[in-house]
Amino acid sequence: MGKIIGVALAAGLMGGLLMGTARPAQAGVTLDAVRQRGHVTCGVNTGVAGFSLPDSKGNWTGLDIDLCRAIAAAVFLDPSKAIFVPTTAVQRFPAVQSGEIDVLTRNATQTLTREASLGLHMTGVNFYDGQGFMVPKKSGVKSLKQLGGATVCVQPGTTTELNLADYARANHMELKPVVIERVDDDISALSSGRCDAFTTDSSQLASLRVTAMPQPDDWLILPELISKEPLGPMVRNGDDQWLNIVKWTLLAMIQAEELGITQANVDEKTKSPNPEVQRFLGVTAGNGQALGLDEKWAYTIVKAVGNYGESFERNMGKGSPIKLDRGLNELWTRGGLMYALPLR
Numbered sequence: 532m533g534k535i536i537g538v539a540l541a542a543g544l545m546g547g548l549l550m551g552t553a554r555p556a557q558a559g560v561t562l563d564a565v566r567q568r569g570h571v572t573c574g575v576n577t578g579v580a581g582f583s584l585p586d587s588k589g590n591w592t593g594l595d596i597d598l599c600r601a602i603a604a605a606v607f608l609d610p611s612k613a614i615f616v617p618t619t620a621v622q623r624f625p626a627v628q629s630g631e632i633d634v635l636t637r638n639a640t641q642t643l644t645r646e647a648s649l650g651l652h653m654t655g656v657n658f659y660d661g662q663g664f665m666v667p668k669k670s671g672v673k674s675l676k677q678l679g680g681a682t683v684c685v686q687p688g689t690t691t692e693l694n695l696a697d698y699a700r701a702n703h704m705e706l707k708p709v710v711i712e713r714v715d716d717d718i719s720a721l722s723s724g725r726c727d728a729f730t731t732d733s734s735q736l737a738s739l740r741v742t743a744m745p746q747p748d749d750w751l752i753l754p755e756l757i758s759k760e761p762l763g764p765m766v767r768n769g770d771d772q773w774l775n776i777v778k779w780t781l782l783a784m785i786q787a788e789e790l791g792i793t794q795a796n797v798d799e800k801t802k803s804p805n806p807e808v809q810r811f812l813g814v815t816a817g818n819g820q821a822l823g824l825d826e827k828w829a830y831t832i833v834k835a836v837g838n839y840g841e842s843f844e845r846n847m848g849k850g851s852p853i854k855l856d857r858g859l860n861e862l863w864t865r866g867g868l869m870y871a872l873p874l875r
């Protein structure tokens with residue numbers, strides 16, 4: 532008998548060592564503050580259709596807006612408990628560092644120095660992008676190689692500005708940056724001919740071409756991309772639980788797409804016999820407790836904003852004026868890079 536108990540204890544210990552001991556999350560500083568305040572505060576951009584844009588009534592839409600609403604859905608089971616704080620590229624990191632915002636959901640590229648020296652944590656990628664250039668069609672420029680000697684509008688505090696300098700140097704080209712902080716002013720400078728070209732992440736060029744240019748057909752996005760721009764949410768260092776909540780909220784949106792769970796069928800799916808679906812939707816408990824959230828966290832995310840693919844299509848894909856292809860943002864099972872880590 533003693534031997535059996537000993538074996539069972541040893542097996543339990545081994546299991547604990549191999550699997551890690553299950554410990555529910557302690558409420559961290561950020562989650563406590565967010566709960567007490569009654570809403571999550573997200574830094575977003577000041578207005579790039581597809582990512583985040585307010586309408587005349589102050590209703591925000593976009594991929595980054597959906598992500599913020601998804602975080603509110605996970606924490607409060609209510610996507611309306613999200614406040615959006617517009618930030619320029621220069622303002623965004625100090626806003627996270629100072630605690631003015633709980634999370635940055637604003638087309639921010641994940642880089643080593645941003646993580647290692649700005650006191651920020653990258654929590655995943657919600658859009659794989661690359662830096663491009665837009666020129667007036669009438670200039671006759673069809674390739675980046677023809678831009679030698681050009682003035683190029685660019686926003687300060689961005690990877691865009693750094694890549695532009697690198698590209699010019701590596702290719703022995705003269706590209707004269709015209710550094711302008713506000714995107715509206717960049718667009719005006721481009722339209723008035725003060726800059727020969729405008730450079731930023733190519734998804735933003737696609738968006739600005741159709742939403743900010745009165746005659747989109749007068750503008751050409753050059754075929755070359757000069758960088759990798761993995762865009763995703765960032766949080767402050769030092770609060771692992773909050774980092775986990777943001778990270779797994781994004782992964783839940785991707786996982787819902789992998790599992791074929793949509794805003795329309797999520798209720799039906801709660802009756803699914805599939806254990807993975809049951810765990811995901813909180814029919815089987817565990818994930819919520821591990822994150823310090825209600826077990827309905829992921830169900831509420833999908834109910835509120837849909838899965839990643841639905842959010843993409845609505846905001847920048849076929850259901851939007853921007854009409855971007857999924858490209859790298861397609862699921863890994865269909866040739867893209869979107870891949871949910873196991874939610875278990």
Ligand SMILES: N[C@@H](CCC(=O)N[C@@H](CS)C(=O)NCC(=O)O)C(=O)O
Pocket residue numbers: 575576577578579618619620638639640686688689690691712713714731732735760762
């Ligand atoms: N992904 C790049 C660029 C991000 C960026 O700030 N892009 C500008 C160019 S359109 C933007 O979003 N502007 C909107 C704004 O200033 O609100 C980065 O993280 O540095």
